[in-house]
Amino acid sequence: MSEREVDQQLVVRAQRGDRQAFGLLVTKYQRRLARLLSRLIRDPVEVEDVAQEIFIKAYRSLPNFRGDSAFYTWLYRIGINTAKNHLVSSRRRAQASAAFTVEDAENFEEAEQLRDTATPEGELMSKEIALTVNRAMEALPQDLRSAVLLREIEGLSYEEIATVMNCPIGTVRSRIFRAREAIAAELKPLLNTDENRRW
Numbered sequence: 001m002s003e004r005e006v007d008q009q010l011v012v013r014a015q016r017g018d019r020q021a022f023g024l025l026v027t028k029y030q031r032r033l034a035r036l037l038s039r040l041i042r043d044p045v046e047v048e049d050v051a052q053e054i055f056i057k058a059y060r061s062l063p064n065f066r067g068d069s070a071f072y073t074w075l076y077r078i079g080i081n082t083a084k085n086h087l088v089s090s091r092r093r094a095q096a097s098a099a100f101t102v103e104d105a106e107n108f109e110e111a112e113q114l115r116d117t118a119t120p121e122g123e124l125m126s127k128e129i130a131l132t133v134n135r136a137m138e139a140l141p142q143d144l145r146s147a148v149l150l151r152e153i154e155g156l157s158y159e160e161i162a163t164v165m166n167c168p169i170g171t172v173r174s175r176i177f178r179a180r181e182a183i184a185a186e187l188k189p190l191l192n193t194d195e196n197r198r199w
Contacts (some may be wrong), residue, residue, distance in 0.1 A: 007071040015062055022062070026055050029072055032154065033079055039137075039149045040083045050086050054079045069163045076156070077164040080146055087142070129190060136186040140179055147172055148179035 007028075013021035033054060037047045057078050065074055137145055143165070150156045150164060158176075162169040 004070045054082045073160045073163045136183040144179040147175035
C-alpha cells in the first residue's frame with residue numbers, strides 16, 4: 001500500500017470522527033511542516049503556534065478534503081497560506097532560518113567545492129556558503145522563496161508545488177528558476193564559477 005493510500009485511509013477514518021486517525025496524520029507530518037515553516041518564520045515559538053493553527057484548520061476542513069491531491073499536498077497548501085497570513089498580520093518580512101546546513105547547499109547541482117569540508121578552510125568555506133545562501137533566500141520575494149523551499153528542501157514535484165501554491169505549473173517552474181538564478185548569482189563569486197555557467 002502506498003503512502004498516499006495509507007494517508008487516504010487515515011483521512012477517511014478521521015472524517016468519520018476517529019480522532020486517533022487524525023492524530024497519526026499529525027504525528028506523521030508535524031516535523032516536515034515545522035521544517036517548512038522554520039524556513040519562512042524565524043521565531044521557533046511562532047513556528048509552533050502557526051503549525052498548531054495549520055493542524056486545527058486542517059482538522060476543521062477535513063470534511064471538505066476529497067482526495068484529489070495527496071493529503072500532505074493539501075496540508076502544505078494550508079500551511080503556506082497560513083504562514084503568509086501570519087507574516088502579513090504581524091507585518092514582518094519572512095526570513096529564512098539560519099539553520100541552513102552544508103547538506104542543504106549540497107543539493108545544488110555541480111557544487112563539488114562544498115563536499116570536502118575536512119579542512120579548516122573547507123569548514124570556513126561551508127559556513128560562508130551557508131550564510132550566503134541564507135542571505136540570498138532572505139532577499140527572495142515570498143513566492144520565489146516558498147517555491148524553491150518546497151522543491152529543494154521538501155522534495156515536492158512541480159505538480160505538487162503547483163497544487164500547494166495554487167498556481168499553474170509554468171509559474172512554479174519560473175519561480176524556481178528565478179530563485180535558483182538569484183541564489184547562484186550570490187554563490188558564483190564565492191565558488192569562482194564562470195559567469196556564463198548555468199546552475
